[in-house]
Each structure stands twice: as structure tokens, then as C-alpha cells.
Amino acid sequence: MIRSKLFFVLLLSAILAGCGTSVKRGGGYYQDDGPDVNPPKNLQSIPNAEPRIERYAPANMRPYTVMGKQYVPLTDGKPFRQTGTASWYGKKFHGRKTANGEIYDMYAMTAAHPTLPLPSYAKVTRPQTGQSIIVRINDRGPFHGGRIIDLSYVAATKLGLIGPGSGAVIVEAITHDEIRSGSYAQASPTPVTVQSPATLQPVDNGVQSGSTGGTLTTISNSSSGIPQVYLQFGAFAAQQSASSLVEHLNQKISSIEFREAHVAPTNDLYRVQIGPYDSRSEALEAGRRIEQETGIVSSLAIR
Known part of the structure; x- marks a missing residue:
């Protein structure tokens, strides 16, 4: 019973803090959301998340349903690559709990994903520019069709997605084997096509x-x-x-x-x-x- 209640609370957090239920407006972000009025000026200098092996939270590895759709978190630790649209979330969720039970920090290199393990790490590349970042997955979402990952404000800034609000990305999971070997840092950049x-x-x-x-x-x-x-x-x-x-x-x-x-x-x-x-x-x-x-x-x- 305690575990069931815990899962319900975590799932509710995923819906509220995981950015899946708000309607987006013309500026490209969620209703009543956006950047701070006076954001720090050194956002580009904030380093990537540093991958390390962390124990997956069991409560966040169970299948769950949001808005009538079932999601099955990945548990096998195998390579994962996905292409789609990224969006971002900011001040509206800053300081709230993530689905992982942590506090969302819009100035930390984190992201929300529907099925990647919590917590885990991923490389996100923007094909339009060839830029790549590494984020720590600690939240669930997005839950609207066409979007595959919600980036923190600073992560979106480093990819140049604040103005557009969203953009095409490639998401690649960083596995425990890659963390052990350090190969994620040695690998050559993902081949991308840069478009004008x-x-x-x-x-x-x-x-x-x-x-x-x-x-x-x-x-x-x-x-x-x-x-x-x-x-x-x-x-x-x-x-x-x-x-x-x-x-x-x-x-x-x-x-x-x-x-x-x-x-x-x-x-x-x-x-x-x-x-x-x-x-x-x-x-x-x-x-x-x-x-x-x-x-x-x-x-x-x-x-």
C-alpha cells in the first residue's frame, strides 16, 4: 500500500512537474512559463552534466499511463537513439519536485523524458547546428505528441532553443557500460546534416x-x-x-x-x-x- 501511494505521488509529480499538461503559447514555452526576467549571464559556461552510474529508482521504472497513453520505462541499459522535437521548461516549474523526487533547477543540465531510466544521462544533439550537450534525466515528460524530450532552461539555452521554444534533436542514452569505459566522452560527434x-x-x-x-x-x-x-x-x-x-x-x-x-x-x-x-x-x-x-x-x- 505504501509503495502504491508512493507511485501515485511520483506519477502525479510527473504529470505536474514533467511538463505534459500545459498548453503552449506563441512564445514557444508553456502557459505562464518562460525564462527569468534577469537570468544569469554565464549560462553558456555552465558545464555539461557529468555522467556517473546511479541506481535506478524502482518506483520510476514501472509502466504508467498519462492522458490515456501507456509508457513503459526502459530497464535493459541497452543503447537508445531517438530523433524528434525537443522543448523546454523554465520558471513555472523551478523549485518544484520532479518525477524523481528531486527539486527542478532550471539552471542545471537536466531533462525530462517519458521512458529513459530515472536517473540516467543522455547526449542531445541539434542537427540544425551540430551542437551537442549532455543532460541528466531526472523527470518524466513531455506527454504531448511530436515532442520527445523537455530540456531545462539552461540546456535549451546551450542548444539555441530558447527563442524557437522547440526544435529537432537527436537523443542518445549514455549507458552504464559507456560510463565505465569513458567512451561517451571519447566518441566522435554524431554525424548530422546542418541546414541553412x-x-x-x-x-x-x-x-x-x-x-x-x-x-x-x-x-x-x-x-x-x-x-x-x-x-x-x-x-x-x-x-x-x-x-x-x-x-x-x-x-x-x-x-x-x-x-x-x-x-x-x-x-x-x-x-x-x-x-x-x-x-x-x-x-x-x-x-x-x-x-x-x-x-x-x-x-x-x-x-
Whole structure:
């Protein structure tokens, strides 16, 4: 009976803290959720989770049902690889209990997954940019179709997913054997295909962005005929979405960047850009400053 009650409490925590029942809004995160008003400025310097062998919590390894769907946690410790959409959760859940019974810290490198063992570790790669992080799985969720993992705020920041709210990722479990041998740290990066934002399907609330210096977008609309370098922070199908991001950026960067963000309509998309800059190196340096100040990752655009 005690165990049954414990499992019920843990399952309830998974539903509430595991980010499966709230409706997402235009900003890309859960209703009433989001980043802190003044987040730390050193989020990119927070290190990956350090994998170590931990005992799986028995209460979190039993099959469970949420929103009419049954989930069966993995218990065999075999390699696991999954491709899908990642989202993130922030201040609304900060300080609440996770399904693992721990306290959720939006500034720790953790994540929620429906079936990976609790606790365990996983490598998460963003194919759009080739960036990878390592997180500790200590929560259950997400429970909405199309999403396979919910990242902590800082983990999403390091992958450049704060602006978009969600994005395509590859999730690979780090097994106990890999931890023992240290092979997870020695393995070569997962082969990924890096796509330019201009080739991606536009969405109303999605920011198509990559790491500064990684993805390069070329837009042929320069009136002078001389290519110019810009920082790009997103490409939207709706002008209002782009305008909202412009307003947010300009409020945050006025003290560190004299150039203002603006909307550049091209090819049925509304791109949020800052520039032009005199050189690629100048743009890269500005992108780093802006990322440190806002947590928003940019890509380079030539037009």
C-alpha cells in the first residue's frame, strides 16, 4: 500500500512537474512559463552534466499511463537513439519536485523524458547546428505528441532553443557500460546534416536560428550589390512574431550594441536581423555579446 501511494505521488509529480499538461503559447514555452526576467549571464559556461552510474529508482521504472497513453520505462541499459522535437521548461516549474523526487533547477543540465531510466544521462544533439550537450534525466515528460524530450532552461539555452521554444534533436542514452569505459566522452560527434535557416519550413512561432559562426544564410536582396553581413535571430511566417522578438532584443541590447534589431521581409518570411557589420569577425563578436546578454543564439546572414 505504501509503495502504491508512493507511485501515485511520483506519477502525479510527473504529470505536474514533467511538463505534459500545459498548453503552449506563441512564445514557444508553456502557459505562464518562460525564462527569468534577469537570468544569469554565464549560462553558456555552465558545464555539461557529468555522467556517473546511479541506481535506478524502482518506483520510476514501472509502466504508467498519462492522458490515456501507456509508457513503459526502459530497464535493459541497452543503447537508445531517438530523433524528434525537443522543448523546454523554465520558471513555472523551478523549485518544484520532479518525477524523481528531486527539486527542478532550471539552471542545471537536466531533462525530462517519458521512458529513459530515472536517473540516467543522455547526449542531445541539434542537427540544425551540430551542437551537442549532455543532460541528466531526472523527470518524466513531455506527454504531448511530436515532442520527445523537455530540456531545462539552461540546456535549451546551450542548444539555441530558447527563442524557437522547440526544435529537432537527436537523443542518445549514455549507458552504464559507456560510463565505465569513458567512451561517451571519447566518441566522435554524431554525424548530422546542418541546414541553412532559409531551407527550413517556416512556422508562425518558430525561430530558425543556429550557432553564431555555424549556419550561414545567403539572401539575395542587397540593393548595392555588395554582400553585407548581418546577425539573424529568427525567420517567421507571421510579421507580429518577428516584431515581438525585435522589441525584446532591442530592450535587452541597448547598452551593449548600438545597432538595433529590425525585421527584414524576404521570400515570404520575416527575418529578425541586426546589422550590417563591416566583417564576419565583427558580426561574430557582436553575436557573442548579445548571446551573453540575452541567451539568444544567432546565425550569420549575408545579403
